[in-house]
Amino acid sequence: MTEATPSSDATPASDLTPASDVTPSADPTPSADPTPSADPTPSTDLTPSADPAPPSADPDDNRRQVLYWRLLARLFDSEEQAALESASLAVVEDIGLPSALLDPGASVDSVVQRHPELADEFDGLMTPEPEPDGVRDRAAEVRRAALTSKVLLNVFSTGSGTVSAGQLARWQTDAGWLERALGCPPGGLRGGRAAGAGLTGGGLGAELGAVEADLVRRMHLREVLADPVLAAKLTPSMSLIEQLLRDKGHLSGVALANAKALMRRYVDEVAEVLRTQVEKATVGELDRSVPPKRIFRNLDIDRTIWKNLTNWSPEEERLYVDRLYYRHTVRRTTPQRLIVVVDQSGSMVDSMVNCTILASIFAGLPKVDVHLIAYDTRAIDLTPWVRDPFDVLLRTNLGGGNDGPVAMAMARPKIAEPKSTAMVWISDFYEFDRSQPLFEGIEAVHRSGVRFIPVGSVTSSGRQEVNPWFRERFKALGTPVISGHIDKLVHELKTFLT
Numbered sequence: 487m488t489e490a491t492p493s494s495d496a497t498p499a500s501d502l503t504p505a506s507d508v509t510p511s512a513d514p515t516p517s518a519d520p521t522p523s524a525d526p527t528p529s530t531d532l533t534p535s536a537d538p539a540p541p542s543a544d545p546d547d548n549r550r551q552v553l554y555w556r557l558l559a560r561l562f563d564s565e566e567q568a569a570l571e572s573a574s575l576a577v578v579e580d581i582g583l584p585s586a587l588l589d590p591g592a593s594v595d596s597v598v599q600r601h602p603e604l605a606d607e608f609d610g611l612m613t614p615e616p617e618p619d620g621v622r623d624r625a626a627e628v629r630r631a632a633l634t635s636k637v638l639l640n641v642f643s644t645g646s647g648t649v650s651a652g653q654l655a656r657w658q659t660d661a662g663w664l665e666r667a668l669g670c671p672p673g674g675l676r677g678g679r680a681a682g683a684g685l686t687g688g689g690l691g692a693e694l695g696a697v698e699a700d701l702v703r704r705m706h707l708r709e710v711l712a713d714p715v716l717a718a719k720l721t722p723s724m725s726l727i728e729q730l731l732r733d734k735g736h737l738s739g740v741a742l743a744n745a746k747a748l749m750r751r752y753v754d755e756v757a758e759v760l761r762t763q764v765e766k767a768t769v770g771e772l773d774r775s776v777p778p779k780r781i782f783r784n785l786d787i788d789r790t791i792w793k794n795l796t797n798w799s800p801e802e803e804r805l806y807v808d809r810l811y812y813r814h815t816v817r818r819t820t821p822q823r824l825i826v827v828v829d830q831s832g833s834m835v836d837s838m839v840n841c842t843i844l845a846s847i848f849a850g851l852p853k854v855d856v857h858l859i860a861y862d863t864r865a866i867d868l869t870p871w872v873r874d875p876f877d878v879l880l881r882t883n884l885g886g887g888n889d890g891p892v893a894m895a896m897a898r899p900k901i902a903e904p905k906s907t908a909m910v911w912i913s914d915f916y917e918f919d920r921s922q923p924l925f926e927g928i929e930a931v932h933r934s935g936v937r938f939i940p941v942g943s944v945t946s947s948g949r950q951e952v953n954p955w956f957r958e959r960f961k962a963l964g965t966p967v968i969s970g971h972i973d974k975l976v977h978e979l980k981t982f983l984t
């Protein structure tokens with residue numbers, strides 16, 4: 487019996503080997519080879535495309551890449567990529583963040599309201615402190631990628647079509663969160679209530695302004711202003727003010743009243759910040775020809791002690807004071823005149839608004855006589871209304887060309903004492919065939935002793951193109967063009983008044 491049973495050694499391998507083993511070519515994995523040592527090449531090197539992520543790759547790196555690929559896809563293509571969306575959802579849930587971060591219809595405000603613990607994470611989100619030991623916290627990078635993607639998509643992926651007042655208001659709050667993520671106060675990059683606060687947004691500030699301006703253009707502003715409920719949702723901004731100034735001639739009744747209310751709010755908010763900066767100026771030097779007022783508030787205790795040290799009695803340990811010394815507080819002030827000339831062509835609206843407000847603030851200082859002139863192809867003297875920038879803006883007529891020599895002809899007669907006069911000229915200085923006549927007038931004013939201050943822009947973004955022909959000549963004249971944040975102009979004017 488035992489001899490009739492075939493032994494395993496006598497059985498051919500082909501009778502016991504499964505079909506899959508008979509055709510080894512169907513399995514490219516070298517582990518099927520009974521003699522793997524005969525092939526020294528690892529299988530992963532033979533088929534690199536079969537494993538796109540090396541086993542040693544950090545999973546957090548993959549998560550971060552998924553989130554950023556989704557960000558780029560959504561920014562450049564409105565169509566949703568299902569694979570990226572599902573992968574991003576898995577990442578967000580895996581790291582313990584709410585799925586609302588991936589909802590394009592949810593504002594950052596609404597996410598923070600439902601998850602208040604995230605509010606602090608958005609502050610300085612995009613300007614993180616470097617790790618002290620130089621080691622990257624990859625898990626924290628994934629979390630920042632998810633939050634950053636939410637802010638960037640809400641701000642820069644605005645779609646197309648008509649925009650409602652609610653959508654504009656939502657975008658403005660989202661832009662405020664982006665500014666907070668960059669370490670700026672809301673409005674710090676866009677020229678809102680934080681204009682003049684010492685922060686510059688550079689190119690990003692200009693891009694935010696462009697996006698906001700596009701949203702305002704896509705909104706039926708007249709219909710929104712005619713509805714008090716919708717108008718109440720609007721937050722005043724430079725883009726909105728520009729549109730209101732351009733459209734004010736077509737507004738009436740309730741719409742005009744709401745437009746004026748928005749302009750007034752914006753003017754008051756910016757003026758409050760700029761006024762604080764201007765009032766820090768010390769106007770005039772100490773006038774030592776006038777005896778100091780002998781009151782206790784002006785007593786110079788340190789100097790009094792120093793001057794009377796010779797009267798110290800060691801035996802009595804007492805200082806006898808023969809004379810009291812007082813501080814000088816009276817300042818020598820010479821009446822100063824500021825002549826502000828503003829190009830009100832369409833490209834200068836930001837400067838027009840800011841300089842109008844600034845001129846009104848300087849007009850409120852003692853011993854400062856401010857004159858304001860706006861021009862396009864004609865010049866208009868706005869000096870009677872200079873103390874109320876709101877009234878000035880209502881009288882402006884944005885757009886059209888410009889004629890600098892006409893404005894200079896109106897400004898020069900206002901120069902009474904050249905040495906105590908500053909002329910601030912705000913323009914992009916594109917005068918074409920009038921360039922030479924305007925420069926000759928400016929050169930004559932400068933040589934007479936007037937402090938001439940050419941300004942290319944006084945915007946929140948600091949980006950403004952200035953005619954290179956004028957820029958070079960102003961530099962040679964010793965009066966280089968100021969172009970940037972309004973802080974620069976405030977500093978120049980404070981220097982003139984000191």
